[in-house]
Amino acid sequence: MHDTDGPGDAVADAYALGSGEWAMAPVARGALGQIWKLTRKHAPNGLSGGPAWAVKELLFDGDEEQVLREAALRDAAEGLGIASPRLLPDRAGAYLTRLGGSPDGPCVKLYEWVEGARADASDPELLSWCGRTLAVLHRAGADTAGTPGPWYERCPSPAEWAGLHARVRRAGVPWGDALGRFVASSAGELARHVTASVADGVPAAGADVVMSHLDVQPQNVLVGPHGPVLLDWDNAGPTSAGRELAQVVFVWSGGNDFHAGSARRLVRAYREAGGRPVLKGLDSFSMLFATTLNYVHVQAECAIDPTVTPALREFASGQVVASLRNLPDPTAVARLAECLETAW
Known part of the structure; x- marks a missing residue:
């Protein structure tokens, strides 16, 4: 339009x-x-x-x-x-x-x-709101059966990355070499931390699969005259509550350069509002790593797809470049997981 x-x-x-x-x-x-x-x-x-x-x-x-x-x-x-x-x-x-x-x-x-202003993720009150809101969402979706989709549970295989990189090279896009370096290094490192939370439709230990928003991030929150408003429910579906919590904490506390106090405040608000999952190590952040890898892959595919519009290809190219610059660092994520052990 x-x-x-x-x-x-x-x-x-x-x-x-x-x-x-x-x-x-x-x-x-x-x-x-x-x-x-x-x-x-x-x-x-x-x-x-x-x-x-x-x-x-x-x-x-x-x-x-x-x-x-x-x-x-x-x-x-x-x-x-x-x-x-x-x-x-x-x-x-x-x-x-x-x-x-x-x-x-x-x-x-x-x-x-x-109407409203973009959420400020450094605002302590908004961090508490985010934790409480996520706990309420998990309560609202607790009785809805379902299995998390592959976007949140799996990631591309080495063969899929190799095939994509070959097509990207033939397309001659300017970020082709950067994607090649990613495929040869970070893609495999991040993939090691992706594990399925369910097997054959049966929830893994913890049985914390709920229906939830799956995209609770600052750009999807507006602060209006009556408080925060949560937008963009397009991704709503089944997920591991603990893994969604882990991803939300990473995003709202600053990513690789996270602020420990912000992360703890969000998690404590989540627990005080009735959230049950406990974050333990890198396994809790599997969804973060899976969605990062899948997003790079699908945007790179779109960027070289001759059947989509030039505007879509241009947008996808920009997303690939931005994503490769802002990958989650497993070392930083491990430090975040360690600092959150004191938030319970």
Whole structure:
């Protein structure tokens, strides 16, 4: 879609928002979609402004079952006090809408618009909020059966990395040599710390598989007039509660240059809010290493895929470069795990 009147009118019609002229403006771009702000060009009183909505244009085909999981978890979490934008159904009651009546039309979701400032991960109150929120999410999803997906449990094999690197070299992208160095060194080192938390659908020791958000990071939190609001529930699904906690602590406490006090504060808030898993060593961070490896792999594949748009290839190339510069360091992660032993 483009910043024009037509798409806005199509969204407004699909969701029965009312007649009039509508416009959309780009707001943010993520790995899965583009966020647009939808507004009426003129409010009913003839003035500009009025209500706004957030339109998420999916860059890849949407999954109706996944969107239903997202809606169910978001609604359950709201009942437990977690603020988040409502996911709105279209005229037919569906949460995933294909515009234009064509199989090739844009696939969108519609949310309430939320005003707020980007979360500051160094704010002690926000760190406590994050720990409490994650514990509440895990309680909300505790009774939902499921097996974590391979994105969170497995990573590419050496043969898959070698094949990808060969294709990248043939494509002649400027980061090809950097990917080659990564494949020859860090990829294998990180992969050693990736282990499945379930076997044959049976939870491993701890039995801590829950339905959760799976993307609780500062850029998915806005701080509004009534407090923090959690955004972007697209990845909602089954996970190991302990492994999600470990990844969230790593991200919110500063990554490889983590602040021990921030990490302990988040974990203590999680425990005080009823979170049960305990982090023990590098095994707890398996999900962090798996998602890092899978993200580099899938973005590198997209960056050389001739069937996607040039804009998607350009975005994917930037993501590969940024990811290779910010890989989790197992030595730093081990220090983080050690410091958290005193947080229990």
